[in-house]
Amino acid sequence: MxxxxxxxxxxxxxxxxxxxxxxxxxxxxxxxxxxxxxxxxxxxxxxxxxxxxxxxxxxxxxxxxxxxxxxNSGDFITAPEMSVAYGMTCGLAFVRMFLAQLQYQSRHNPDFKVKDKIFRVIEFGPGKGSMMRGLAMVFKQYIIDNPVEIVMVEKSDILIREQHKLLCKSQKLEQVDDYNFESITEWGQPITWQKNDLVELDLDSKYMNFVVAHEFFDALPIxxxxxxxxxxxxxxxxxxxxxxxxxxxxxxxxxxxxxxxxxxxxxxxxxxxxxxxxxxxxSADAHMYASQFAKIINSGDVGGALIIDYGPKDTIPINSLRGIKDHKFVDPFSEPGKIDLSVDVDFLGLSRLFESQGLKTMIETQSQFLNSSGLPSILGGLAFSMKEQQQRFETLYQRLTGSAPQDMGRAYKALQVYRNANKTT
Ligand SMILES: C[S@@+](CC[C@H](N)C(=O)[O-])C[C@H]1O[C@@H](n2cnc3c(N)ncnc32)[C@H](O)[C@@H]1O
Structure with a gap:
């Protein structure tokens, strides 16, 4: 793979x-x-x-x-596509971020009434929708006192249809106009899609906004x-x-x-x-999207973001542009439009931008993030219920958290962004 x-x-x-x-x-x-x-x-x-x-x-x-x-015809595979356990672990990280911030609000903001709020999750570049599937399953179970709404920011009509198929099953996909679609997830959550670069959202403070981007920033131009x-x-x-x-x-x-x-x-x-x-x-585009994330998060009393991608933790990316085709790397200037292009993400630059907007940040390796967010328990639960697949889950754990060259634990980083002074640990 x-x-x-x-x-x-x-x-x-x-x-x-x-x-x-x-x-x-x-x-x-x-x-x-x-x-x-x-x-x-x-x-x-x-x-x-x-x-x-x-x-x-x-x-x-x-x-x-x-x-x-x-x-069959794809060029690469991503972690959310390997198992729903990945999206579920990210869902648990959001729940923990959410609960920590509720605690902060209850101590510092007597006017904050959580029961009046809507939990809104916004995903940028959602691929086939597998990350959101894991998140929605977790939110259905843990965010029981608040309505949950989902927004997907995606440029590709092909992928919008894939995401709809995975998340909404038999619910109809309604096209609102050339740039907007809507439906209902199989868990009953309203879901909308936007194709614009500049996301249009109601930034009313009734929303608690949680933003997720997995392998999105590496696909932005530099x-x-x-x-x-x-x-x-x-x-x-x-x-x-x-x-x-x-x-x-x-x-x-x-x-x-x-x-x-x-x-x-x-x-x-x-x-x-x-x-x-x-x-x-x-990447000016990365700067533009991160500024939007900050504005969205800061519009509510509670909110945060999770950005997972690959790149150095604390240095400026250099010479990282690569082409990807048929599960191999190729000259990035060959076959324009037929190959994927990808770059290292400037995590330190993103984190500084968020902090300049009054937000708190934490950058970890994917291994640190998944281990502290509950991946071992989720995989343990899955392995227990599907005994014959135990070996498969062990291999998956190694792949996601290991530090060998073919593993993802060290090359990928997770940047968590929080409203208010809460750490998740
Ligand atoms: C490398 S894929 C990652 C997909 C998914 N997040 C995953 O990890 O499996 C990049 C995703 O970002 C989307 N995308 C790329 N550039 C975009 C842009 N400028 N605006 C919105 N979506 C974009 C692609 O269509 C795709 O869904």
Missing amino acids: FTRARHIAVCRLLRLAGRRFTATVSGPTPLEPIIEDTIKTIGPISLSKFMRTCLTHPEHGYYIHKDPLDK DRYIKTKHGWREYLVDVREPEAGRPGKFGLVVAPHATPGSFIPATNERYNKLAVGANVEI
């Missing part, structure tokens, strides 16, 4: 061996002439524009025209910069001559002069203090 974490480990090994990517047999994809024409007309384009076109172009974008998680002795310069995507072992039509070049983007690292101390020769990746 190929997870994107395994990809990183293998990628590092191959980098050491001096061969970075497997060559793919690439014919022209529908996006290739579109990108080439743009570059020929306006010159080399930013990396984020290239990535956004490849991933979410309204017709030919990777996430728009295929189900990347399909069992820009890449290098510090030269003349200042910061941006890497741009240009058309390149074909080369043996490099089948893609595009590649990176360093802009000869400062570009508008290069003012971002130049005016930010976190980057600007780095030495000449430093490379950094910066």
